[in-house]
Amino acid sequence: MNIKGTQTEKNLIQSYEGELTGDALYKIFAEKARKEGYEDIALSFEKLGREEVVHSEVFKKFIGEIEIEIDIENLRAISSKTILNLRLASAGEYQAYKEIYPKFAKEAEEEGFLEVARIYRSLGSVELRHSKILKGLAEQIEN
Ligand SMILES: [Fe+2]
Ligand SMILES: [Fe+2]
Numbered sequence: 317m318n319i320k321g322t323q324t325e326k327n328l329i330q331s332y333e334g335e336l337t338g339d340a341l342y343k344i345f346a347e348k349a350r351k352e353g354y355e356d357i358a359l360s361f362e363k364l365g366r367e368e369v370v371h372s373e374v375f376k377k378f379i380g381e382i383e384i385e386i387d388i389e390n391l392r393a394i395s396s397k398t399i400l401n402l403r404l405a406s407a408g409e410y411q412a413y414k415e416i417y418p419k420f421a422k423e424a425e426e427e428g429f430l431e432v433a434r435i436y437r438s439l440g441s442v443e444l445r446h447s448k449i450l451k452g453l454a455e456q457i458e459n
Contacts, residue, residue: 317428319378324429327420328375331436333384335372338408339365341391345401352398357453361405364446371439378432402454409447413440 319325342365349358376382395401421436 319429322427324424324427324432325379327423328379328432329382331420332372332375332379332382335368335375336384337386337391338368340386340388341394342368342405344391344395345398345405348395348401349398354398357398357402360449360453364449367442367446374435374439399454399457402450402457406447406450406454409443409450413444413447417443
């Protein structure tokens with residue numbers, strides 16, 4: 317079945333871009349954490365970022381080579397203190413798990429792309445794990 321021009325294709329492109337943006341954002345958050353003396357948190361952000369790159373590769377398989385532009389300046393503007401970065405990142409991961417990827421899974425199913433739907437469901441649970449890791453790190457700093 318051809319994915320060209322479908323809602324699923326749009327969702328895959330958005331997800332691909334989102335995962336790579338996540339990696340770029342986590343690199344910025346890692347830099348900030350390192351400056352604040354949280355080396356372990358910096359390493360966690362970098363590790364999660366690498367997992368987002370893996371996710372982007374999964375999506376890319378369906379859409380092929382595409383050009384995307386990540387606005388690094390905009391991401392730098394989002395970056396705040398590490399505690400707030402952790403909270404923001406955790407909320408974003410949770411939203412991917414709870415809202416975005418289930419919606420994309422459902423739309424893929426409706427269009428008959430069952431493999432894509434399965435991937436959205438399985439990556440959704442990975443994003444939930446990410447959310448919990450980030451929340452745990454935030455709680456460590458607070459206590
Ligand atoms: Fe991801
Ligand atoms: Fe994630």
